[in-house]
Amino acid sequence: MTTAGRPIDGSSERLDRPALVLRGLEKSFGDVPAVDGVDLEVRQGEFITLLGPSGSGKTTTLRMIAGFTRQSAGTIEIDGADMSQVPPYRRDVGMIFQNYALFPHMTAAENIAFPLEMRRASRSEIRRRVAEALALVKLEGFGGRYPRQLSGGQQQRIAFARAVVFHPRLLLMDEPLGALDKKLREALQLEVMHISRQLGATVIYVTHDQEEALVMSDRIAIFNRGRIEQLGRGEDLYDRPVSLFVADFIGDSNILRGWFERDGDGGWLVRDASRWRVGAAATARAALDGDRAAALVVRPERLRIVDPGDAGAAAAGANTVEASVRDVLYLGSIRKYELTLPDEQTATVRQQVGGNERVWQPGARVRLTWAVDDEVLVSDPGGRPSRPGDVPTAPLA
Amino acid sequence: MLLDRSRTGRSGRRDRDDPIVNRWALLAVPPIAFLVAFFLIPLIVVSLRSVTDFPRPAGDALANYGRFFDSAANVRVLGNTFWVAALSTVVCLALGYPYAYLMNIVRPRLAGLLLIAVLLPFWSSLLVRTYAWQVILRDTGIINTFLLDMRLIDEPIPLIRTTLGVMLGMSQILLPFMVLPIYAVMRRIDPEYTRAAANLGAPPFAAFRRVFLPLSLPGVLAGSLLVFVLALGFYITPALLGSPKDTMISQFIASAVQQRLDWGIGSTMAVILMGLTLTVLFVASRFIRLRDVFGSFEES
Ligand SMILES: Nc1ncnc2c1ncn2[C@@H]1O[C@H](COP(=O)(O)OP(=O)(O)OP(=O)(O)O)[C@@H](O)[C@H]1O
Numbered sequence: 001m002t003t004a005g006r007p008i009d010g011s012s013e014r015l016d017r018p019a020l021v022l023r024g025l026e027k028s029f030g031d032v033p034a035v036d037g038v039d040l041e042v043r044q045g046e047f048i049t050l051l052g053p054s055g056s057g058k059t060t061t062l063r064m065i066a067g068f069t070r071q072s073a074g075t076i077e078i079d080g081a082d083m084s085q086v087p088p089y090r091r092d093v094g095m096i097f098q099n100y101a102l103f104p105h106m107t108a109a110e111n112i113a114f115p116l117e118m119r120r121a122s123r124s125e126i127r128r129r130v131a132e133a134l135a136l137v138k139l140e141g142f143g144g145r146y147p148r149q150l151s152g153g154q155q156q157r158i159a160f161a162r163a164v165v166f167h168p169r170l171l172l173m174d175e176p177l178g179a180l181d182k183k184l185r186e187a188l189q190l191e192v193m194h195i196s197r198q199l200g201a202t203v204i205y206v207t208h209d210q211e212e213a214l215v216m217s218d219r220i221a222i223f224n225r226g227r228i229e230q231l232g233r234g235e236d237l238y239d240r241p242v243s244l245f246v247a248d249f250i251g252d253s254n255i256l257r258g259w260f261e262r263d264g265d266g267g268w269l270v271r272d273a274s275r276w277r278v279g280a281a282a283t284a285r286a287a288l289d290g291d292r293a294a295a296l297v298v299r300p301e302r303l304r305i306v307d308p309g310d311a312g313a314a315a316a317g318a319n320t321v322e323a324s325v326r327d328v329l330y331l332g333s334i335r336k337y338e339l340t341l342p343d344e345q346t347a348t349v350r351q352q353v354g355g356n357e358r359v360w361q362p363g364a365r366v367r368l369t370w371a372v373d374d375e376v377l378v379s380d381p382g383g384r385p386s387r388p389g390d391v392p393t394a395p396l397a
Numbered sequence: 398m399l400l401d402r403s404r405t406g407r408s409g410r411r412d413r414d415d416p417i418v419n420r421w422a423l424l425a426v427p428p429i430a431f432l433v434a435f436f437l438i439p440l441i442v443v444s445l446r447s448v449t450d451f452p453r454p455a456g457d458a459l460a461n462y463g464r465f466f467d468s469a470a471n472v473r474v475l476g477n478t479f480w481v482a483a484l485s486t487v488v489c490l491a492l493g494y495p496y497a498y499l500m501n502i503v504r505p506r507l508a509g510l511l512l513i514a515v516l517l518p519f520w521s522s523l524l525v526r527t528y529a530w531q532v533i534l535r536d537t538g539i540i541n542t543f544l545l546d547m548r549l550i551d552e553p554i555p556l557i558r559t560t561l562g563v564m565l566g567m568s569q570i571l572l573p574f575m576v577l578p579i580y581a582v583m584r585r586i587d588p589e590y591t592r593a594a595a596n597l598g599a600p601p602f603a604a605f606r607r608v609f610l611p612l613s614l615p616g617v618l619a620g621s622l623l624v625f626v627l628a629l630g631f632y633i634t635p636a637l638l639g640s641p642k643d644t645m646i647s648q649f650i651a652s653a654v655q656q657r658l659d660w661g662i663g664s665t666m667a668v669i670l671m672g673l674t675l676t677v678l679f680v681a682s683r684f685i686r687l688r689d690v691f692g693s694f695e696e697s
């Protein structure tokens with residue numbers, strides 16, 4: 001009944017090809033590019049989140065996959081089949097809309113039955129599968145209610161049931177939890193994740209809530225200005241951001257901006273009178289060609305606070321910077337320090353609360369130290385145009 | 398209350414304690430006074446005359462009603478009135494729904510032009526328009542002259558003094574009352590619903606039939622009711638474009654009052670027509686909210 005002749009019970013063997021391939025996907029509205037060259041390969045059963053600031057092209061990408069918007073350039077393949085000429089009603093892709101788009105004139109059960117009716121399933125089949133879908137989202141008794149008689153969370157579940165009941169090849173969700181309050185959102189995050197896994201569904205999920213992305217996804221695609229800035233597991237993005245944008249967007253980070261100087265396999269980041277060692281691995285990953293503006297990224301829990309006179313702090317394999325404590329925030333299991341660096345930049349440190357760790361008071365002069373292995377080097381396109389002390393037009397002597 | 402809709406949203410509750418808003422409510426006094434003086438009072442007078450005004454001394458108060466129903470012609474004309482009104486409603490719906498749909502899918506600019514086009518009839522008087530139809534439809538009119546000249550026909554085909562003529566004239570006048578409520582409802586249908594239908598596997602026609610059409614039904618009911626009720630009172634158009642067979646009750650009322658000076662039977666017919674119209678509205682109100690019909694432009 002569906003395009004690929006796939007039976008609606010989805011029993012056809014999942015071939016080893018990717019569930020979705022986007023190649024050079026572009027979309028412009030007038031002269032303005034909304035999506036500007038997106039490449040993405042999604043494995044069968046994978047849960048991928050598109051994460052990025054408002055206006056970065058996440059929704060537009062999703063709409064092109066669903067077929068509501070035609071791409072300006074590039075290709076979309078679903079289960080190995082080119083979708084360029086396929087209208088949305090034959091793409092066999094389930095979508096959960098931000099406002100759910102439940103049909104207001106149909107009951108919950110009729111809404112869920114709709115995609116099955118469109119696929120000409122038999123009456124008994126429809127009845128059975130609607131009941132299954134309602135059970136799946138734990139709303140057994142609610143089939144006879146109209147959407148307006150359901151709470152936001154219940155509507156969300158019905159929308160989910162309607163989108164999965166026909167076992168689509170892909171499940172697209174555009175900020176499906178955006179309209180719900182925090183508590184319900186967190187409960188549903190886990191539920192959506194578990195049910196998707198249970199169904200083996202391939203999911204493309206859009207959000208601009210990074211916590212949600214980290215909790216739910218196998219991999220996250222960070223969108224920025226219509227492009228994927230970085231694609232990877234949450235840990236990869238957190239521990240090895242490839243750009244200042246990603247470092248800034250995912251989690252809290254301490255960013256030391258300066259001028260990178262190559263030295264053997266590694267190098268140094270220089271700012272004014274300070275210089276910090278950059279390890280070979282970080283240098284290789286950053287792939288910076290020669291000397292240029294760059295930044296070091298260190299996560300707050302990787303920084304340690306020590307006495308300014310602590311000689312051991314500057315041991316091999318560690319970097320240090322002087323600072324003064326501005327605020328101390330006690331947050332239960334952790335203590336958060338806000339510090340000021342010599343040139344008025346700020347730093348954040350997270351200290352595990354154990355009971356016998358040293359606590360610093362606001363105003364204390366301290367030294368921050370971190371292992372060279374814990375820092376990440378990224379290029380800094382908006383950074384200083386030249387090496388410190390030089391005139392801008394002559395960066396190198 | 399009415400004035401303050403935009404400020405208090407739907408609840409309309411706050412304005413009662415708000416002295417500034419209450420002062421605005423005074424603006425409603427002149428129109429209400431106008432309606433009482435020139436509509437409500439005459440209505441009461443007419444109703445009273447139907448039970449007090451008899452051409453010759455008569456027995457009971459309902460004698461005029463007895464007179465009305467004794468005449469087969471009266472009952473036939475009453476039936477015909479409803480028939481013509483129903484027919485105009487169907488014609489307006491058949492023309493108006495696709496028109497409103499078109500307005501809803503084209504660019505805003507073109508939709509504006511289409512809106513002006515459907516409102517054009519309002520810019521000329523009903524009488525002028527009806528005479529224009531006469532010029533077009535009569536035996537020596539534009540259509541027949543053209544067809545005769547082209548030798549497509551040997552003698553004029555009857556266009557004027559037919560039900561067809563009445564339908565053409567009436568639906569042109571009534572079409573806006575069908576198009577506007579339907580369009581207002583269609584505009585409020587979130588395009589996301591149609592997209593969701595497509596996403597769930599509905600080809601365009603199925604998406605229309607199962608999702609868009611049901612969601613636009615309130616507009617269809619509103620427009621139909623409006624057109625039907627307005628058509629019940631039509632008078633000049635059927636008189637000028639129809640045959641005696643197409644006579645409507647309003648014409649009978651006019652001739653009773655103006656030619657026979659029989660105010661009793663004229664008032665009686667008016668009260669009967671009004672009663673039946675109210676019945677239609679009452680029955681319809683069981684299915685739709687009348688506020689949607691008569692307030693259908695307020696939110697669009
Ligand atoms: N129909 C349209 N016409 C013109 N411009 C559009 C249209 N849809 C989107 N855009 C533009 O394309 C860009 C990307 O929009 P998109 O909706 O994909 O962003 P998003 O990442 O989903 O943002 P958000 O997180 O706010 O939902 C924006 O600059 C937006 O203004």
Ligand SMILES: [Mg+2]
Nearest residue numbers: 058059060174
């Ligand atoms: Mg969006």
